Amino acid sequence: MRTTISGVPVDAVYGPEEFPDPAPAGQFPYTRGIHPNMYRDRLWTMRQFSGFGTPEETNARYLYLLRQGQTGLSVAFDLPTLMGYDADDPLSDGEVGKCGVSIGSLEDMEILFAGIPLADVTVSMTINSPASILWAMYLVVAEKQGARWERLSGTLQNDILKEYIAQKEYIYPPRPSMRLVTDTIEFGASHTPRFNPISISGYHIREAGSTALQELAFTLRDGIEYVDWALERGLAIDAFAPRLSFFFNAHSDFFEEIAKYRAARGVWARLMRDRYGAKDERSWKLRFHAQTAGCSLTWQQPQNNIVRTSLQAMAAVLGGAQSLHTNSLDEAYALPGEHAVTIALRTQQVIAFESGVTAEPDPFGGGYFLEHLTRDMEAGAQDYIAQIDGMGGMIAAIERGFPQSEIANASYKYQREVESRERIIVGVNGFTESEQQPIELLEIDRTAEARQVRKLEFLRARRDSNRVAASLDALRETALHTANTMPCILEAVRAYATLGEICNALRDVFGSYKETSIV
Amino acid sequence: MSSPIRVLVAKPGLDGHDRGAKIIARALRDAGMEVIYTGLRQTPEMIVNAALQEDVQVIGLSILSGAHNAIVPRLMELLRQNEMTDVKVIVGGIIPDDDAEDLKRQGVAAVFQPGASLETIVEFIRGASQPVTTGQNH
Numbered sequence: 001m002r003t004t005i006s007g008v009p010v011d012a013v014y015g016p017e018e019f020p021d022p023a024p025a026g027q028f029p030y031t032r033g034i035h036p037n038m039y040r041d042r043l044w045t046m047r048q049f050s051g052f053g054t055p056e057e058t059n060a061r062y063l064y065l066l067r068q069g070q071t072g073l074s075v076a077f078d079l080p081t082l083m084g085y086d087a088d089d090p091l092s093d094g095e096v097g098k099c100g101v102s103i104g105s106l107e108d109m110e111i112l113f114a115g116i117p118l119a120d121v122t123v124s125m126t127i128n129s130p131a132s133i134l135w136a137m138y139l140v141v142a143e144k145q146g147a148r149w150e151r152l153s154g155t156l157q158n159d160i161l162k163e164y165i166a167q168k169e170y171i172y173p174p175r176p177s178m179r180l181v182t183d184t185i186e187f188g189a190s191h192t193p194r195f196n197p198i199s200i201s202g203y204h205i206r207e208a209g210s211t212a213l214q215e216l217a218f219t220l221r222d223g224i225e226y227v228d229w230a231l232e233r234g235l236a237i238d239a240f241a242p243r244l245s246f247f248f249n250a251h252s253d254f255f256e257e258i259a260k261y262r263a264a265r266g267v268w269a270r271l272m273r274d275r276y277g278a279k280d281e282r283s284w285k286l287r288f289h290a291q292t293a294g295c296s297l298t299w300q301q302p303q304n305n306i307v308r309t310s311l312q313a314m315a316a317v318l319g320g321a322q323s324l325h326t327n328s329l330d331e332a333y334a335l336p337g338e339h340a341v342t343i344a345l346r347t348q349q350v351i352a353f354e355s356g357v358t359a360e361p362d363p364f365g366g367g368y369f370l371e372h373l374t375r376d377m378e379a380g381a382q383d384y385i386a387q388i389d390g391m392g393g394m395i396a397a398i399e400r401g402f403p404q405s406e407i408a409n410a411s412y413k414y415q416r417e418v419e420s421r422e423r424i425i426v427g428v429n430g431f432t433e434s435e436q437q438p439i440e441l442l443e444i445d446r447t448a449e450a451r452q453v454r455k456l457e458f459l460r461a462r463r464d465s466n467r468v469a470a471s472l473d474a475l476r477e478t479a480l481h482t483a484n485t486m487p488c489i490l491e492a493v494r495a496y497a498t499l500g501e502i503c504n505a506l507r508d509v510f511g512s513y514k515e516t517s518i519v
Numbered sequence: 520m521s522s523p524i525r526v527l528v529a530k531p532g533l534d535g536h537d538r539g540a541k542i543i544a545r546a547l548r549d550a551g552m553e554v555i556y557t558g559l560r561q562t563p564e565m566i567v568n569a570a571l572q573e574d575v576q577v578i579g580l581s582i583l584s585g586a587h588n589a590i591v592p593r594l595m596e597l598l599r600q601n602e603m604t605d606v607k608v609i610v611g612g613i614i615p616d617d618d619a620e621d622l623k624r625q626g627v628a629a630v631f632q633p634g635a636s637l638e639t640i641v642e643f644i645r646g647a648s649q650p651v652t653t654g655q656n657h
Contacts, residue, residue, distance in 0.1 A: 079533035079584055091562075094589020095533050168535025168559055209538050295538075299633035332633050333615065334585070408541055415542050419637050428634045441615065444585065517537075517558035519544045 005253035005423070006211035007413065008376070014368035019375070025320075025361035029269035031262045031374065033320040034285040038361035039352075045323035046348045047124060049291065051076030051101035052335050053448040055111040058101040062116060064338070070345060072154075073116070074124040074325065076100035076335075077134070082169045084130045084503030087452035097448035099335070100126075104456050105498045109137040110144070119147035123154040124199070124289070124323075129171040131158035132184050132486060133502050136493040139192075155196040155245055155289070158184055161222040161394055162201050164515070165403045166208035171503060174395045176510035180485060182229045187486040189240045196245040198226060199289065205403075206249035207295045209411020212260045213377060215249060217384030218394075218403050220267055224385070225394040227276060237276045241283035250316040250324075251293040252308060258364060259373035261319030264288065266374070267381050290316035291325040297332040301427035302439050305329040310347050317351055318364060324348060330439055337442040401518045408518055456498060463496040471495045472505045479509040524648045525575040529557040529566045531594070532586040539611060540581035546637040547579075547644065563594040570598075570606055576648040582612040587622065595626050607647045611635065 002010045023029065026036030035041060048070055051058045062073055078100040080092035087096045087104050096102045103109055113123075118141065127134045135156050142152055160177040163170040170177065181198065188197035202219035210218070223244060230240050248264065251257055268286040272278040292312035297305045306329050313326050326344040328336030336344070352358060364370045391397045398404070417423045424430035471492040478488045492502050528544045530537055537559060544556045555573050557566060570578050582590060591610060598604055610622060611631040619630040629643055 079586075083533045085533070091533060091560075094586040095584060098585040099534070163535075168537060170535075207538070208536075209542075333613065408545075411538055412542055412545050415546075415637065425634075429636070438616075515558065517556055519541050519548075519554075519556050 004212070004256040005251065006213060006256060007410075008211075008213070008256065008373075014372050016368060017372065019368070019371040022365055022371070028273070028281075028284060030265040030285055032362035032365045034265065034287060035361070038320060039317070039358035040361075043352050043358065044317065044321050045072040045122065046070055046345060046352075047072040047074045047289070047323045047325055048341055048345055049074040049076050049126065049325045050336075050341065051078075052442065053097040053101065053445050054451055055101055055103060055108045057445070057448070059112055059114055059116075061338075062112075065341070065345070066116070066121070068342060068345060069349065072122045072124065072323065075112070075126060077125075077127055078102045079169075081134075081499060082127065082129070084133075084171050084499060086456060086498050086500030087449060088456055089500055092449075094449075096452050097444055102448065102452045103134065103137070103499065104452060105459055105496050106137050106140055106493050107455070107459055107496065109134075109141050113141050113145075117147070118142040118145055119151050124157070125155070126157045128157055128160055128163050128169055129177065130499060130503055131156050132180050132489050133493065133499055135184060135197075136486065136489045140490065140493055149192050151194065152192055153194040155199050156184065157201060157247070158198045159201045159222065159247075161225060161398070162204050162219070164398045164513075165205055165218060165222075166210075166407060167204040168515070170513050172506065172510040173513045174398060176479075176506075178225075178229050178395070180506075181226065182233050183484045183486050185226070185230050185240050186233055186235060186484055188243060189235060193243075196243050199245045199247045200226065201247040203247050203249045203291055205407065206251060206293065208407050209295075209414060210407040211410050212251065212253070212256050213380045214384070214403070214406055214410060216260050216264055216377060217381040219246065219248070220264065220271070220381055221385050221388045221394050223268065224271065224275075228393070231276075237272070237278045238280040238283050241272060241276070241278050242280060242285075246286055246288035248288050248290050249293050250290045250312040250319075250321075252296050252312060254311060254315050255364075255370055255373055257312070257315040258319040259370055259377045261288065261290075261316070261321070262362070262365075262370075262374045263377035263381060265320070267378050287322045289323040289325070290319070290321040292316070292327045294327055294331060297327060297329075298425060298428050299332040300436065301433060302329050302332065304427055305332070306343060306347065309344060310351070313347055313351055314355075314357065317357055318362070320362060330441055333439070334441045335444070337440055339440065401516065404518045459496060459498070467495040468492070468497045468501070471497055472501060475502065475505050476509055479506055524552045524577065524644060525555070525573065526552050526577040526579055526644065527555050527557065527566070527570050527573055527575040528579045528581070529561050529569070530559050530581050531561050531563065531566060531590045532582060532584050533560060534582070534584040534586070535559055536583050537581070539583070542637070543579060543581065543611065543640065546641065550641045552644070563590060563597055566594060567597040567601060567603070570603065571601060575606065577607045577609065577644055580608065580610045580612075582610060582614070585613070587612070587614055588618060591622050591627060592625055607644075609640075609643070611640070
């Protein structure tokens with residue numbers, strides 16, 4: 001039987017079943033889009049995820065991308081930064097600047113955004129366990145530029161649950177981590193009304209090998225968990241729900257992906273209105289960023305990746321994304337080179353300005369096949385959500401390894417299908433070529449690590465070490481109790497405490513998390 | 520009769536992307552091998568220690584972060600210091616061609632780049648491991 005890439009059976013032909021006409025775009029439950037005219041009024045934000053080496057090098061790349069017509073920035077941090085280690089920590093050996101930019105202190109953040117007006121450019125930061133610290137650095141840089149916090153617009157990923165589920169870049173155990181996330185949501189509700197303090201992410205769940213349905217369902221259930229924690233904190237639903245944002249994968253199965261985005265909006269709108277009693281329409285509208293599927297990129301015949309990415313980007317656009325990252329053709333090899341990232345950005349521009357698909361919201365809406373897929377996707381997501389509710393919520397589900405093993409099973413099943421050639425991947429297990437043409441790759445400067453280490457030494461020598469120590473003591477004390485940690489983190493950042501020092505202060509109080517590996 | 524090949528699948532460095540490591544662990548197990556998966560964030564010291572404790576014939580490292588040039592040479596050195604050079608080391612992940620050649624010169628038995636089939640990896644391990652023959656049937 002024919003199936004989608006997620007293994008969902010597809011009948012030969014779908015006919016007119018009893019599908020109610022979906023409400024127009026801009027109307028509850030927003031299946032067809034959150035705005036009545038969608039891209040007729042405003043295109044999505046073209047936001048290429050980018051960062052490598054030192055902040056000096058990444059700053060140059062950002063200025064280049066802005067000159068090429070990119071309309072927002074998206075920061076990729078290196079693994080030591082993501083894991084809360086300084087560049088001179090022994091565990092950072094060989095990893096500094098490799099998978100993203102190395103940011104060790106406020107000083108590095110000042111360099112990263114030199115010449116970039118944060119009052120005008122929206123910035124997304126892919127950072128999770130240390131999210132509140134990097135956000136504090138960002139807020140202080142903005143303040144030094146003279147930008148008022150109320151004007152700042154952007155997104156912090158800050159989605160720790162999907163780290164335990166899929167990407168595994170966690171530092172502390174789940175509950176103190178959730179407290180830190182809730183601190184940022186609470187702080188944002190009163191200080192940064194235009195900033196999204198969280199981007200609830202299915203992208204990494206999908207990259208870890210889940211099906212489209214699992215990506216959707218686990219992400220929405222994570223959203224419920226954040227909402228429950230914020231309500232528990234005493235926030236009113238409409239005080240923070242409009243600023244919850246989402247992040248989905250744009251994978252290869254074209255119609256399944258469009259159905260996933262439509263179902264996401266429909267299920268979320270009903271959850272917000274009916275389960276939580278949100279009154280503000282903005283709380284009902286699920287806004288999302290999409291990124292084409294990194295895991296679909298092939299090492300073999302890498303030019304084909306341009307085509308894959310174009311089709312995936314088209315699905316995201318036809319699915320009503322608010323912002324989009326397109327992967328570069330060379331990303332099965334390395335971080336993208338300048339030439340490759342330019343083609344990826346041009347891909348979005350061709351879709352936006354040449355293809356004509358922006359003329360109408362949800363142009364496939366009402367089609368039998370798409371409506372059928374959407375309905376099944378909604379029902380499947382609701383089943384998973386009810387199942388996780390029954391376990392006592394997402395943290396309990398994670399602790400018993402439920403989402404992790406669902407994903408591992410789906411991932412292994414898919415790989416077996418590729419292995420047996422039930423699924424053909426062009427250039428990998430079908431239409432192969434014996435000769436591989438080399439492509440030009442970005443080389444990370446091998447001196448980046450040494451330069452970052454030296455910068456930290458200079459910083460430690462010249463800052464006010466008493467102020468640093470006092471700020472870290474205050475943070476430890478606050479972490480022990482229940483007050484919001486953001487003010488203490490801001491003070492530590494202003495004192496030029498390093499990222500590793502601040503994370504270690506929190507490690508002292510919260511401990512570190514070790515998962516039970518599920519194979 | 521020969522006992523099953525014992526393999527340690529390890530995920531060194533700070534990276535947490537374990538999709539590949541888990542698939543390999545499961546595929547080797549399905550192929551009849553005994554697989555020990557270390558979990559995440561293992562230092563070379565921890566991996567060599569686990570290999571010693573578990574008495575494995577093969578260590579499989581999954582590295583996607585670009586940190587292989589720091590991690591693998593340290594691991595190979597530790598194997599030499601512990602007189603464990605009979606343990607075969609294979610590396611899978613995002614390893615550029617030039618680096619793959621370097622790693623092989625340092626004693627890595629094989630490097631599997633993206634798109635390598637599970638069957639190729641299973642066959643390589645079968646070929647490279649000396650089956651341990653026991654003196655009597657159990």
